[in-house]
Amino acid sequence: MAYTSSTVRLFIFFVAFIGSFAVNAQPASKAEIARWQQRAKQVTITRDIWGVPHIYGKTDADVVFGLLFTQCEDDFDRVEMNYLDAIGRLAEVEGESALYHDLRARLFMDTTQAVALYKKSPVWMKSLLDAFADGTNYYLHTHPTVKPRLLTRFRPWMPLMFSEGSIGGNISVVPTGRLQDFYEQRKTSMIQRHDNTDLYERESVGSNGFAIAPAKSATKNALLLINPHTSFYFRSEVQMVSQEGLNAYGAVTWGQFFVYQGFNEHCGWMHTSSYADSMDEYLETIEKKNGALFYRHGDQLKPVRSQKVSLPYKTDSGIQRKEFTMYWTQHGPIVGEKNGKWIAVAMMNTPLNALEQSYLRTKATNYASFKEVMKLNGNASNNTVYADADGTIAYWHGNFMPKRNPKFDWNQPIDGSDTETDWKGLHTADEIVQVKNPASGWIQNCNSTPFTVSGSSSPDKSKYPAYMAPDAENYRGINAARVLSQKSVFTLDTLIAAANDPHLAAFDDLIPSLLKAWQMVSGESVNQAGDLQEAMRLLNDWKREYGTQSVGMTLGIVWGETIQKLARSRVQPGQPLDNLSFTAFTISSTSPQEKVAALTDALANLNRDFGTWKTPWGDINRYQRLTGKIQETYDDQKPSIPVGFTSSNWGSLAAFGARTHPNTKKRYGYVGNSFVAVVEFGKRVKARSVVTGGQSSQPGTKHFTDQAPLYCEGKFKDVLFYPEDVQQHVERTYHPGE
Numbered sequence: 001m002a003y004t005s006s007t008v009r010l011f012i013f014f015v016a017f018i019g020s021f022a023v024n025a026q027p028a029s030k031a032e033i034a035r036w037q038q039r040a041k042q043v044t045i046t047r048d049i050w051g052v053p054h055i056y057g058k059t060d061a062d063v064v065f066g067l068l069f070t071q072c073e074d075d076f077d078r079v080e081m082n083y084l085d086a087i088g089r090l091a092e093v094e095g096e097s098a099l100y101h102d103l104r105a106r107l108f109m110d111t112t113q114a115v116a117l118y119k120k121s122p123v124w125m126k127s128l129l130d131a132f133a134d135g136t137n138y139y140l141h142t143h144p145t146v147k148p149r150l151l152t153r154f155r156p157w158m159p160l161m162f163s164e165g166s167i168g169g170n171i172s173v174v175p176t177g178r179l180q181d182f183y184e185q186r187k188t189s190m191i192q193r194h195d196n197t198d199l200y201e202r203e204s205v206g207s208n209g210f211a212i213a214p215a216k217s218a219t220k221n222a223l224l225l226i227n228p229h230t231s232f233y234f235r236s237e238v239q240m241v242s243q244e245g246l247n248a249y250g251a252v253t254w255g256q257f258f259v260y261q262g263f264n265e266h267c268g269w270m271h272t273s274s275y276a277d278s279m280d281e282y283l284e285t286i287e288k289k290n291g292a293l294f295y296r297h298g299d300q301l302k303p304v305r306s307q308k309v310s311l312p313y314k315t316d317s318g319i320q321r322k323e324f325t326m327y328w329t330q331h332g333p334i335v336g337e338k339n340g341k342w343i344a345v346a347m348m349n350t351p352l353n354a355l356e357q358s359y360l361r362t363k364a365t366n367y368a369s370f371k372e373v374m375k376l377n378g379n380a381s382n383n384t385v386y387a388d389a390d391g392t393i394a395y396w397h398g399n400f401m402p403k404r405n406p407k408f409d410w411n412q413p414i415d416g417s418d419t420e421t422d423w424k425g426l427h428t429a430d431e432i433v434q435v436k437n438p439a440s441g442w443i444q445n446c447n448s449t450p451f452t453v454s455g456s457s458s459p460d461k462s463k464y465p466a467y468m469a470p471d472a473e474n475y476r477g478i479n480a481a482r483v484l485s486q487k488s489v490f491t492l493d494t495l496i497a498a499a500n501d502p503h504l505a506a507f508d509d510l511i512p513s514l515l516k517a518w519q520m521v522s523g524e525s526v527n528q529a530g531d532l533q534e535a536m537r538l539l540n541d542w543k544r545e546y547g548t549q550s551v552g553m554t555l556g557i558v559w560g561e562t563i564q565k566l567a568r569s570r571v572q573p574g575q576p577l578d579n580l581s582f583t584a585f586t587i588s589s590t591s592p593q594e595k596v597a598a599l600t601d602a603l604a605n606l607n608r609d610f611g612t613w614k615t616p617w618g619d620i621n622r623y624q625r626l627t628g629k630i631q632e633t634y635d636d637q638k639p640s641i642p643v644g645f646t647s648s649n650w651g652s653l654a655a656f657g658a659r660t661h662p663n664t665k666k667r668y669g670y671v672g673n674s675f676v677a678v679v680e681f682g683k684r685v686k687a688r689s690v691v692t693g694g695q696s697s698q699p700g701t702k703h704f705t706d707q708a709p710l711y712c713e714g715k716f717k718d719v720l721f722y723p724e725d726v727q728q729h730v731e732r733t734y735h736p737g738e
Helices: 030-041 060-086 096-108 111-119 123-142 176-183 198-205 351-363 367-374 475-486 492-499 507-521 531-541 551-568 579-589 592-610 708-712 723-727
Strands: 043-048 053-057 207-212 222-231 235-242 247-253 261-263 267-273 280-284 286-289 292-297 300-303 305-315 318-329 332-338 341-346 382-388 393-396 434-436 442-445 621-623 656-659 667-673 676-681 686-690 730-734
Touching: 030 043, 030 060, 030 123, 043 060, 043 723, 053 060, 060 096, 060 123, 060 235, 060 247, 096 176, 096 305, 096 318, 096 332, 111 351, 123 351, 176 318, 176 332, 207 267, 207 382, 207 393, 207 475, 207 492, 222 247, 222 261, 222 267, 222 382, 222 492, 261 676, 267 367, 267 676, 280 332, 292 318, 318 341, 351 367, 367 382, 382 442, 382 676, 393 442, 442 475, 475 492, 475 579, 492 676, 492 686, 507 531, 507 551, 507 579, 507 592, 531 551, 531 592, 551 579, 551 592, 621 656, 621 708
Parallel strands: 053 235, 621 667
Antiparallel strands: 043 053, 043 730, 207 222, 207 442, 222 667, 222 676, 235 247, 247 261, 261 267, 267 382, 280 341, 286 292, 292 300, 305 318, 318 332, 332 341, 382 393, 393 434, 656 667, 676 686
16 A cells, blocks of 8 residues: 555564674774775765765775765764664664654564674675664774774674665655554554654655756756755765776765765766655455464465563663564564454565665666666665666656555555455566656656656656556646746756745635635625735735745734644545645635634734734744764754745745754754755756755854855855865865874
8 A cells, every 4th residue: 555654664474583683892803904904095075165075996895984984973872773683773862752663663674684684695795784783883993982882893784784775764654653553462453554634744854856858958968956855864865986886976874875856977866755655555354263373365264473571671771672573474463453454564575675775876877777786676765766877868757666456545555355456466667657768858757646746748648557647746747847838948057946936826726715715704794804914915915925024924824824723623534635625625624714714813823922913934934064973953043044945835846844843932953855856867967955954963163054144045066076286275184083
């Protein structure tokens, strides 16, 4: 069934509990230290004037060693946290509240299998995995004052635990509350998933990808926009260069060893989170015989696989443990129960393929070689927008796509006892929804339907099974298609302008509904004079564009949030709502009187919080970075920067999800635009980029927030891709450990 996760992820079955698995303190041997020191001499790191590391080595493994060293230099806490999350040991540092988070991880991730996969990995991959561990451990060796929360030794099998690269996890669609109900044998008849209305709020953690063909490029070179929307500081900006053909620039997820979204001198790739259906829930019929559990599959009874696990968690009195018996059928781990049937989840289980694909795509040289890598079918959670130096632009909707019997509704849990519901292998890379060199001359995907990616040149929906692309349209997709179709010629500058187009398409629907409501109720008991009438006039005149000086935007968003909150309370359980349909529901489910009353409430709230409802948006919507911690804190009394753009819920292509925090009236951004780049592929690559704040997580350092002024104004810095350009902008050159 289709899962509503902004980042659908890869996880594999847990087959054995291994406790701490020796990832904690273990002194480095003299031989290890000597090996690390020798490798470090082979790696050169040049930090440019923005602190971006350009890592050079003879082999790819040299560069991976250097990459992990620089990642730990910039933000060791996030490197460690991603692995605590992946291997299911979060409760050891966060306590019992994370226990079912760890149980969920153990159900879907198999450390023992990761070790086995490492041992049988091809030589080239094993060398990269070894370099990953060595680079991280050498950092800890050379920085004895750094105190990990738990992991004092990193192991080469660890990257096989989340092979797609976008650490974050589609297992998050499995509610920990439902796990707790099942594994503590608490009765429930509900299939608990994320509330469908949550889709609307989570739009900000999507992504935008644009590709422009030579026919619409001023230089006749293909152009690419890379614009992931993530939690802030989710990835770092790097360049990886070896003498073995590696020369990739872009965003790397903390703890991973490949450029996840970026480019090389030949081509570029942008991943947008996909709603392509790569996972399914099965309702299993369970029977007990002679004390053993079985599940029905056709006319057979098959044994339920079980495994006991003892999970550690931190308490005030030390580490305690809680024991569970975990269960699996052939469809996957058991994650809940409904009306007496157990719920199993099926998802991708090819971690080595996925990791190979993630790395090898960074060394692709053209469309053919990039597509060859796609044949590994190792990307379950993402769409891909592509452009290259040959002038080719392309798009693939998903990648890992199970073949299914189309007579079933795969948006719903499936009867696991019916053998016709079993997956029938995978669709090939040629069979999934895609487009290459569309006549329209452009491609866009904003986590929306693939059937509008290229205007009239988009794929034909009737040619594909419904489960391949259940994705709905959203306001970002509408806005992107409008922007790209209206302009005949693009440059890097105008592509940046397109990425920052200020129109908020959701208000094209919402504001007219309010104005109509005002006309209907203004003759009643509503006081037409004063603030309410003036606010209506401002909203009528507002161009529905973002901007720091806009009072109309303040009114529109605060009113929109108020009326949506009312509508959300009226959504029926299980009612499917996406970005557009929730807006339509908001309009239809609230009366004219309620719409006007919501504006009255909005004015009162603004007066209370800011002294006047005539407060420009930039006085409310702010960027602030104070501590560099994973859980940032915010303070209205400390410096911050105004930001014009807003949540992509409203159709803002430049996304900035912000909210109030404890003891604040202003809103501070925490999710949205992260690493953003525009690239032109010609004889020489030209690119510009910006990140949310800066390269370093250490307060007081030069690169903690040096990019924030650019970021907040939608401006970009030049990417230093070629060695001669880097050398003209050097801040520091060193070997790891110096």
